Amino acid sequence: MTFRPALALLLGLTVTCAFAQSAADLGAGSQRKAATWPLKPDATQAQAAQLSARFLTRFHYDAQPLDDAMSQKIYKAYIKLLDPDKVFFTQQDMDQFAPDQTQLDDAIWNQDLTVPFGIYNKFLQRAVQRMSYARDLLKGGFDFNGDESYQYDRKDATWAKDDAALNDLWRKRTMNDWLRLKLAGKGDDDIRKTLTKRYSNYIERVKQLDGEDAFQTFMTAYANTTDPHTDYLSPRAAEDFAIQMKLSLEGIGAQLQSRDDYTIVFSLVPGGPAEKSGKLKPGDRILGVGQGDSGPFTDVIGWRIDDVVNLIRGKKDTTVRLEILPADAGPDGKHEVISLVRKKVNIEESAAKKKIIEIKDGSGVRKIGVIDLPSFYSDFGARSEGDKDFRSATRDVAKLIGELKTAGVQGIIVDLRGNGGGSLAEADSMTGLFTGKGPVVQVRDARGQVDVQGADNTTPLWDGPLAVMVNRGTASASEIFSAAIQDYGRGIIIGTPTFGKGTVQTLIDLDHYSQNPDGKPQYGELKMTVQEFFRINGGSTQIKGVTPDIAFPSNGDAKDFGESTYDNALPWTHIAPADYKVEGDVKAYVQQLDGEHDARVATSPAWKLMLDQLAQYKTMRDQTSVSLNFAKREAERKQQDALQASFRDRQKAIDGSDAYLKDQDGALDDGLDPGERSLKTELQQQKDAKDAPDAQLREAAHIVSDEVDMLKTDPKAATVILPPGSDYLAQLVVAAAQKPAAAVTSAKPAAAASATAAH
Known part of the structure; x- marks a missing residue:
């Protein structure tokens, strides 16, 4: 399990929760309290940090002392988790943080997390400032006739010198968001509405970040600094990790997603309580959660999705009540209350x-x-x-x-x-x-x-x-x-x-x-x-x-x-x-199988299509900046559109399908972020991805089929490749005895033989 850094939570746009699950019965007052800024660490967090340090410095496979040298490494990892693209902090902020680089070890040993929480609070402040600035820019619109460009890959960039330099970066970033929507055919009014809502949602998500998020981020920085695969898991994260390992949970069996101020039902787990009840369906909005048959409802509009899940979770065979606004009802539609009994749900x-x-x-x-x-x-x-x-x-x-x-x-x-x-x-x-x-x-x-x-x-x-x-x-x-x-x-x-x-x-x-x-x-x-x-x-x-x-x-x-x-x-x-x-000794025959593979894919339209798509993906991935000139971007989009059309035509010629092209990295950009598309569109994209043709898997099946043929036609290969005493080998011997000798000793197909020689 890898912890999502604060920026990912902020800019990821959707926080799709795990299925509503739990092992604890929670009442209406069990949710996390609203964050009060500035965030302050509590005694439990300070004790957990020190306890973690005792284990990491004594029992880790490559145990390292928690000293000033380690503190500097933690600081670097912490800043990277908070602002990996260098879009919130400035060089002035870095200069202000400089004395903190050697203070993080003392913060842990002395159970005083003021310094790391201070850095996190500055991150929250800067994030709201930048998002608010971007939102204000929308009022005036932009001129896309210039020759500017926006560098979106900033992992190797330097920090912006000051607020003015960072504001210019955000101006270009906001221009690019607008231009993406414009290229997708949106009008100015729709663009302004979409982006205003997006940035406002960003700001609200930042304001919901709390002390638990700050502590989790800091401890992740410390744990990952010891080695890439050591992690700290908060109680909630630890429970989610356990669910991932056992593939089961106790809950209602619904996958939830955050959209605007609502928590919506994204999908239902087949066989789970929600699906069996027939009362809940994708798109339903959860307005309130009540415990048991008569417990009071807690209004969850505007809540973080993990807090909503925390209320829905509960012990097996206990009851939870949901107040919902049906998917097909308008904002003023009639609310419904459904009652569900939590059960064990297999994922x-x-x-x-x-x-x-x-x-x-x-x-x-x-x-x-x-x-x-x-x-x-x-x-x-x-x-x-x-x-x-x-x-x-x-x-x-x-x-x-x-x-x-x-x-x-x-x-x-x-x-x-x-x-x-x-x-x-x-x-x-x-x-x-x-x-x-x-x-x-x-x-x-x-x-x-x-x-x-x-x-x-x-x-x-x-x-x-x-x-x-x-x-x-x-x-x-x-x-x-x-x-x-x-x-x-x-x-x-x-x-x-x-x-x-x-x-x-x-x-x-x-x-x-x-x-x-x-x-x-x-x-x-x-x-x-x-x-x-x-x-x-x-x-x-x-x-x-x-x-x-x-x-x-x-x-x-x-x-x-x-x-x-x-x-x-x-x-x-x-x-x-x-x-x-x-x-x-299957390797003794790998060269032959590889040669047959090479000969086959050399004339395979599906394989050639895959190679061309990989080449296009690499080209797109290697780009680090884009033009902010509408004419240039429009020309690039038309070129991309033509390429995608050719891919679709080629795929249809192969098997009549083009579904997989609808959810690929090379597909045309609609300018929207996850959670902004319709639920129907997102569900269809998931289905298309599952149904996508898999040229590599099919070719692997061809290679195994070649091996099957080899074992049947070459008795020596069968005794070399298969384990001694193999049932499969015994079946081959029986089958061979029942066939004319010529069938057993027949040569490989000419194409395969020539391919082997060429290889």
Whole structure:
């Protein structure tokens, strides 16, 4: 879990909450109080900061003293969290903060957070000033006939000299907001109305930031300074993290979104109380929340979305009442009151899923199963309590493997693209579903002691052709799984180099170590790095990640995303290999499979379209500024429009679809921010994104299909690639015995053979 910095909360425009969830019964007075400026730290926060420091300076894997040197690093990280684009503070502010750089360690040790809170208060003041200035500029409009430009990528920019210089930056920023809407066809009156509302909403969001936000931001800066993956989690953030790991919650099963002064229902969880009731629907506006059958309603208009969620959450089988303004009713429409009983809600959207891709070629149709795993989740609480039905990624994937085998698949792809990790234990056990019993990962602690961890299941559930898809977003536990599959020779790794996170974190409940008499969570948790993991071959995924056996084109984000981009990442190293036995030698045939892949994509319209779109994405991403001249921007937009039209035509020629183009980075800009489009539009965009053609996944299925053909036509390849004693291998032997000998020894298709030779 990564904390969203204050600027992201401010400028992100939408704060889409997790599903209404909880484990505590909350009354109408349980919400956070309205922020009173200037914000001031409380004693609990000061104690939590000092307690965190004690752990970080003694038990962190790379423990570092909290001194003046560390204070300067924390200061740098804190300012970056608050103002990463240098659009709120000026160089004059930086000069004013300069003496604070070496005071943050003292603030923590002395339990006096006045200095970091003072910086946060200045941020709040500056944010309101800048937004108010931008709003005032709208009254006069702008002249777009000049030759000015706006630099929107400011990560490497210097601080504005003073208020006058920063005002000029905001003038250009506001001009660009206006011009985006103008290019999208909006008239001046509509533009002025849209931007006035946008900036006013910004200001209101700033005014809702409170002491908890200030403390969370500061502690995130400290935690991230020790290493990139150590985090501080407030009690609320800790609860959300637990929900992400177990993929279940107790609540009504509704995803909420903040729009203007309202909290609206964005979507309903299938099978949840809200969906089953038939009383709540997307677009409904929540005006008030009441507890139980008769508790008083609390008016939540204008509230922060997390405060609204805090009221809706509650224990399983308790009642919550919602006062709503139906989606189809006007502002003065009739209010309705609905009563819902909270239940356990499973978040299936984030769980493992399966599908089957059929690959047709000259030798018939191959069924390739795909298991999409977004994270390595596990309900630790239910497991520790002895619940036999506890939720876990391994259990879900095992079930899916069984279903795919029943469906007659001949190969399986485990899709880990974008899987940022999760439970180390789940990575171990899930590897065993494909390798059987044996070591999976080596873990070294701060004392240098190495522990070899592995899977306990003696027999794999799938021992046939296997591929693992990875990309730059594949990290941590996903890299452990991918590396083990590669080291065992058990499958082909396909995609782009992974993230490069080779460290292990543990959760420390600070309340457990505090003098907290009532037991109510108030100090939060530390997600602290305590170990480093290594591949069973002795190498590390730290920095380097996992290198695919067959490389796919990259979107070029490696320079901005990944472990290598962190200044304080641990270095790569290695240890002695574990005692393990390679189960196959798929790499002996990777060159042949890669050659067949190259030959196929060379004439694939879908692949060529993907490459052209990637090139366009890189071009757009590499830009750091835009012209503020209407004629120039209009010409650029027409050029972009023509390019997108050609993309749509090419996609329609391939499969008759253009849905995926409606939600891509290269699509035409409508000038609106998230939450400003209609709910119907946003829901459709989500659907289009899910339904988008995936050229890389389909090509991975082709590669696995090639392997299936190879195993069936080349007995030697089958004995080299598949594990000894493999059920899949036994089935191939039986099938071969039932066919004429010529079918077993037939040569590869001519195209594939020539491709191999050329490669």
